[in-house]
Amino acid sequence: MHDPIFSKSFTRTQRHRFGAIFLCFIIALAISKPPLHLLSPIGDAVKTQLSINNVGNMLLVDDGGRANIKPIDVNPAEYLQLPSDDAQNKRTSTTISAYSDNGIKMEKKHAIICKNSNYCKIEGDVRIDAKSSTILVATSFANMTKSWCVIEPYPRRGTSRVKKWRVATLEKNDISLPICTQHHTHPSLLFSMGGFTGNYFHDFADILFPLHLTSSQIQKKVQFLATDYKQWWINKFDKILNKLTKHNILDIDRETSQVHCYNELQIGLKFHKELLTLNSSPSMHTFKVLLREAYSLKRERVIRDINVPMPRLMIIDRKRTRVLTNEHQVLRIARKLGFEVVEGVATDLSRFAEAVNSCDVLVGVHGAGLTNMVFLPDNAVVIQVIPFGGVDGFARLDFGNPAKGMNLRYLEYKIRENESSLSRKYSRDHPILRKPELYRNWDQVWSIYLNQQNVSVDLRRFKGILVEALTLLYYK
Incomplete structure (x- = not known):
């Protein structure tokens, strides 16, 4: 709207100059965006063994916009944290990606999402060294030093008879990084058959139903890797397991002469409460449908x-x-x-x-x-x-x-x-x-x-x- 009183307060030159400044301000506002930031976990970190040294100058997550990547100092305590599994807390991930100078998103290097000391999801160059019970994530970031945590891949914490696995990140040129002997294109899920396995209730509440929750999004494509392997248990529940995966279940503890490599690995099982799910999870109803199909009910x-x-x-x-x-x-x-x-x-x-x-x-x-x-x-x-x-x-x-x-x-x-x-x-x-x-x-x-x-x-x-x-x- 034109205001004659306002316009008379300025000369013609001043009005042109003011208009140019205002136009520049609008353009700058339209193309500007917030700075890149690390998506930090919401909630307190679990007290678990975690060693990270000088993770500096990392290329960090962007929220999808275009901007030239700049090295950002990262607090080592914020990288690869394990958020608490309090149902009130939300989850977030640390995803590391690379961007070219013109802002085009390049190949995703790796992502590690750890909800607690019983579950992690890893994407990238994942190598499983059964001989040392270690899962290694190879990274191309030159300035990233070794980081690691310990995962117990069974839903109930502190349970006896459950083998612990170490998750570590290494640079791809690190001489200690094992060479892949078997490459797999399908996703994988590593879980323990220890704990209370053999108790009929825990067979369902701790393993079978959580297996359904954890693998449902990738359906039968996933390969199960079992630590603390029990063949009799697989024989007992083979009809259910065959509905969850089309692959043979691998006794990963015995693969000491091999290094199995995957692009995606989940270690541990998603677990809310006994035979219950959160609203956003696959339901017990879908599990019952699976059981009816498995046993022709x-x-x-x-x-x-x-x-x-x-x-x-x-x-x-x-x-x-x-x-x-x-x-x-x-x-x-x-x-x-x-x-x-x-x-x-x-x-x-x-x-x-x-x-x-x-x-x-x-x-x-x-x-x-x-x-x-x-x-x-x-x-x-x-x-x-x-x-x-x-x-x-x-x-x-x-x-x-x-x-x-x-x-x-x-x-x-x-x-x-x-x-x-x-x-x-x-x-x-x-x-x-x-x-x-x-x-x-x-x-x-x-x-x-x-x-x-x-x-x-x-x-x-x-x-x-x-x-x-x-x-x-x-x-x-």
């Missing part, structure tokens, strides 16, 4: 049809601890209510998965056997019998919370003192009975309330739970 969901007279019920059988001692009486009540009872003794995994999938209700005392709920059809009901004592939190964490993500209905039956075998083992005034909150340590919970206890449910009270399960199946 027929039922996708429970069909609500009141004309079907016999819903099927299975009680997971336990032999050593947390035995349901009046199981036969419970089954008798279930039959009277109209349930068809299915035998709950596990034999061959494929046949047992089919048996569970044929059921509408699965009942079990807290324990690994309840993991079989992953084979249930959607809208089925899980009834967890929670032993007496400080077991509630563990029971809900393991099975109560994951049930929703599996599209299952969840009910629980809490054992009272008089229903527990502990009431016959200890006097009525013993702290184990009177004050179970004093025994909250996991070792105490395990040795007392899980390893010493059998249960006998109140039949009238448990009948109410079965009636509620029927209501959920047909009326809700």
